[in-house]
Amino acid sequence: xxxxxxxxxxxxxxxxxxxxxxxxxxxxKIKIYGSGICGTDLNIVKGKVPANKGTIIGHEGVGxxxxxxxEVRGFKVGDRVLVDPTQSCxxxxxCREGLFIYCENFDDYQVGMTTHGTFAEYFVGDExxxxxxxxxxxxxxxxxxxxxxxVLQTFMKAGTKPSDSVLVLGSGAxxxxxxLVSKRLARLTVGTEVDPFRKEFASEIADHVxxxxxxxxxxxxxxxxxKKFDIVVDAVGxxxxxxxxxxxxxxxxxxxxxxxxxEVTFKSTAVINDGISIIGAVANHSMISTALKFAQSxxxxxxxxxSTELLSDYEQAFNGTIGYHLRTGEKLPMNxxxxxxxx
Numbered sequence: 024x025x026x027x028x029x030x031x032x033x034x035x036x037x038x039x040x041x042x043x044x045x046x047x048x049x050x051x052k053i054k055i056y057g058s059g060i061c062g063t064d065l066n067i068v069k070g071k072v073p074a075n076k077g078t079i080i081g082h083e084g085v086g087x088x089x090x091x092x093x094e095v096r097g098f099k100v101g102d103r104v105l106v107d108p109t110q111s112c113x114x115x116x117x118c119r120e121g122l123f124i125y126c127e128n129f130d131d132y133q134v135g136m137t138t139h140g141t142f143a144e145y146f147v148g149d150e151x152x153x154x155x156x157x158x159x160x161x162x163x164x165x166x167x168x169x170x171x172x173x174v175l176q177t178f179m180k181a182g183t184k185p186s187d188s189v190l191v192l193g194s195g196a197x198x199x200x201x202x203l204v205s206k207r208l209a210r211l212t213v214g215t216e217v218d219p220f221r222k223e224f225a226s227e228i229a230d231h232v233x234x235x236x237x238x239x240x241x242x243x244x245x246x247x248x249x250k251k252f253d254i255v256v257d258a259v260g261x262x263x264x265x266x267x268x269x270x271x272x273x274x275x276x277x278x279x280x281x282x283x284x285x286e287v288t289f290k291s292t293a294v295i296n297d298g299i300s301i302i303g304a305v306a307n308h309s310m311i312s313t314a315l316k317f318a319q320s321x322x323x324x325x326x327x328x329x330s331t332e333l334l335s336d337y338e339q340a341f342n343g344t345i346g347y348h349l350r351t352g353e354k355l356p357m358n359x360x361x362x363x364x365x366x
Contacts, residue, residue: 026143032070048094057365059083082108084141108134163328172310194225198258261285330359
């Protein structure tokens, strides 16, 4: 079968690889329809997130069941399904407490990083990590369920209230999705974005979207009843210093974007005196079912997938999503917020 395989830093190849087969009676084989490009996928290619050489990347896959193991009871051939990539050993101390996302052996179960992912024609996985897609839900919406689960986890951990004001720093795929959810849960949703294409897209979602240099404290006070924000989400991965400038007393700062090279310093006394909470528990933790239900009330979710490309055209898709050529570093215009690679 054809698949997108990680080889080395900035090296991904579209190649033939052996088609997976069911190895255990509780497994399901899926013919992949498509898979969304996640920031994690891009960071793997950039070398910011480790992955095993020879591993098929991608983890936001959806498709159709083509075969089931003898002990599978919840699915049959022809069912439309999606894959939950947040998997774990199930037996370590964290798993036994239901904290699967903190599995002590998590590195052995990371779909698209240490085990084969969904940028491929076929995927085989355990039944417990496969979820049915409602008949009324489009493929594009289904591909947004996993990232939606991460975003819902974020806002639930923050205890978001209808009276809250929310600032989302960055309006890429996760940032725009944060803004979409915030609009359902909070009083005021504000975004920032450096790229004109994505800023225009986010402007259709949030109450206000600014270029970063435009969002001064004076502007914040003007649009938010002379107060800073109750919740600030860093959806870029290197903007927490801005979050500390923009957070109100008693507020919550949430690092969500991933940039392992970024560090920020702060005064612990200021955090204590102002009652600031920093929430790091944002990864998707048993949220797929909740996200599937919530998604049915958000028809706009389908429009979050702004571009589709064939899996064979992955390089063009990656370049248009990050705004520069992955191999040469040449600056390119961004032309998508969320891109899906389809077979």
